[in-house]
Amino acid sequence: MVQILSTLLPGISVGGQYALIALGYTMVYGILRLINFAHGDIFTVAGFVMFYAVTAMPVQLAIPLTIAVTVLLGFTVERLAYKPLRSAPRMSVMISAIGVSYLLQNLMWYITGGQPQQYPVIPWISDSISVFGTETKRVTIITPILTIVLILALVTLIKKTRIGMAMRAASRDFETARLMGIKINSVISMTFVIGSFLAAVGSFLFFSNYSTVSPTVGTMPGLKAFVAAVFGGIGSIPGAVVGGFIIGICENIIRGLGYSTFSDAFTFALLIVVLFVKPTGLFGEKLEEKV
Numbered sequence: 665m666v667q668i669l670s671t672l673l674p675g676i677s678v679g680g681q682y683a684l685i686a687l688g689y690t691m692v693y694g695i696l697r698l699i700n701f702a703h704g705d706i707f708t709v710a711g712f713v714m715f716y717a718v719t720a721m722p723v724q725l726a727i728p729l730t731i732a733v734t735v736l737l738g739f740t741v742e743r744l745a746y747k748p749l750r751s752a753p754r755m756s757v758m759i760s761a762i763g764v765s766y767l768l769q770n771l772m773w774y775i776t777g778g779q780p781q782q783y784p785v786i787p788w789i790s791d792s793i794s795v796f797g798t799e800t801k802r803v804t805i806i807t808p809i810l811t812i813v814l815i816l817a818l819v820t821l822i823k824k825t826r827i828g829m830a831m832r833a834a835s836r837d838f839e840t841a842r843l844m845g846i847k848i849n850s851v852i853s854m855t856f857v858i859g860s861f862l863a864a865v866g867s868f869l870f871f872s873n874y875s876t877v878s879p880t881v882g883t884m885p886g887l888k889a890f891v892a893a894v895f896g897g898i899g900s901i902p903g904a905v906v907g908g909f910i911i912g913i914c915e916n917i918i919r920g921l922g923y924s925t926f927s928d929a930f931t932f933a934l935l936i937v938v939l940f941v942k943p944t945g946l947f948g949e950k951l952e953e954k955v
Contacts (some may be wrong), residue, residue, distance in 0.1 A: 671920035672913065673795065677804040677873065680811035680913025684866035685889035686896070687818065687902035688859030694835040694899040695855055697754065697834055701761040702741055704886015706766035710734040710867035711877040712772060718784040727786075731864045738860025742853055742861050770880035780878040783871040784891060803872040808867070808909075814862065815905055824900070829853055835899070884928070891935045897945030906946060 685707055690795060692700045713733045717726035745764045749757045789803045822828035830851045833841040842848050870885060892911050896903025911934070915927045938945060 667938060668952070671916050673800055673804050674873075675913035676909065677807040677869070677912070678916065679909035680807040681866050681870045681908075682885065682889045682892045682912050683811055683905045684814065684862045684869070684909030686861050686883060686908050687815075687901065689890050689893040690896075690898050690904040691831075691855050693893070695831060695838070695852060695952055696746070696757075697716070698746070699761065700756055700856075700859070700892070701758075702745075702764040702768055703859065703863060704882040704889070705765050705772075706734060706738055706741070706882075707863040707867050707870075707886060708772065708877070708879065708882030709737055709768060710864040711871045712776065713804060713882070714867070715783060715877055716871050717779045723786055725786065726784075727868070729885070730868075731861060732866075733886070734864035735857050735860045738856045738863070739853055742856040747849065747852075769879050773807040776879060780876045780881075783875045783877050786868065786872055789868075792920060803869055807869045814865065815901070818858065818862075819901065821858075827851065831855060884914030888928075888931050891931050893945075894935060895938050897947035900945065900947040903945055903947035 685703065687708075688703045690699060692698055692703075702755065704918050710730055711734075714726055714730045721729070728772030729751060741764055745760050746757060749760055789801075789806060791802050793802050793805070794800075795805065812875055824832055827850075828847050830841070830846045831854070831868075833844070834848060838848070841851075888911060892907035893904045894907070895911065896905070898904075911931055914930060914934075918924070918927045918930055
């Protein structure tokens with residue numbers, strides 16, 4: 665029982681972190697049909713902002729500041745890199761997204777000198793606790809609970825608010841929503857703001873477990889979150905969540921069996937299998953294009 669818990673608990677925790685990052689991918693894709701390749705780097709920037717913020721202020725102030733800076737970064741990226749290309753071919757927007765990703769990585773290399781930094785200890789969250797005889801960090805228990813709460817809040821926002829209705833309309837038919845008077849630019853900006861907020865929260869949880877921050881550390885979690893979004897059906901919020909948890913749990917089971925070397929390979933092999941068997945993912949809808 666203790667060994668099962670020691671494998672499952674970290675898997676559920678990591679799965680929740682993947683789910684939070686995957687939501688950013690899936691929300692942007694749902695409206696713009698764009699893969700925001702810079703999303704994993706925004707997640708990394710949040711880690712560095714937290715690292716530098718705690719050197720000048722208490723953790724209680726550093727956390728909201730980190731969230732605010734991350735959200736502002738996501739908003740700025742959308743306005744400067746994606747908005748001018750709204751009518752451009754999709755390939756141009758994808759190239760812009762890749763460019764933003766490398767720009768953020770290189771800025772982090774320049775500012776930090778490329779040196780890995782020790783993520784600050786967040787009081788209470790980083791404390792160790794015992795769960796049924798298994799020693800783990802409190803963040804491991806908090807992550808799935810917080811993930812579910814944030815997802816419920818997001819679903820409520822999308823289902824019950826005007827901006828949420830506008831998001832659903834834009835995701836269903838972008839051009840018709842624009843013709844009906846919906847402020848598309850505001851909807852898209854809000855989507856990036858929400859995605860960046862979730863990435864910031866995910867960074868707190870992730871780096872509380874893996875305490876080293878480096879300019880490229882967000883690449884692998886970002887790719888795995890993307891795989892989670894595709895696995896669940898990119899554009900589907902429940903799909904991103906389920907995909908994140910499944911990948912996180914499976915990875916830790918593989919590590920628990922002693923095959924840590926193949927845990928990353930499993931994630932990408934899973935993506936290949938899913939694309940062969942069900943290209944739209946578990947919860948994805950088949951898009952019908954009008955001719």
